[in-house]
Amino acid sequence: xxxxxxxxxxxxxxxxITYVGLSVVENPENGQRYLIxxxxxxxxxxxxxxxxxxxxxxxKENGRIVLDPITTEKEKTLIRTFIEKNLKVA
Numbered sequence: 887x888x889x890x891x892x893x894x895x896x897x898x899x900x901x902x903i904t905y906v907g908l909s910v911v912e913n914p915e916n917g918q919r920y921l922i923x924x925x926x927x928x929x930x931x932x933x934x935x936x937x938x939x940x941x942x943x944x945x946k947e948n949g950r951i952v953l954d955p956i957t958t959e960k961e962k963t964l965i966r967t968f969i970e971k972n973l974k975v976a
Contacts, residue, residue, distance in 0.1 A: 890906075892905065903925060904925070904926040904927075905940075906923060906926045907921055907922070908939070908973065910922075910944060911941075918961075920942065920956065920964070921944035922965065923939070925937070
């Protein structure tokens, strides 16, 4: 499987991990966008493996993409609802 929309983040141990964006969700109330993503290795799996999904606020500042943590329960609920309704869970 060819992966588009990949990016790297450094974890707390200093290791760089490649992730792939799965979807962007927009909050209809305020226009805030959220990125749902997983580790790129997980996205290559085709069957049967449970994978972790992550989400963060997604935006641009000075021409650069900025990812910030989701901080409110309302935002977390929005993301969970989107995942349950729109992402295929095996």
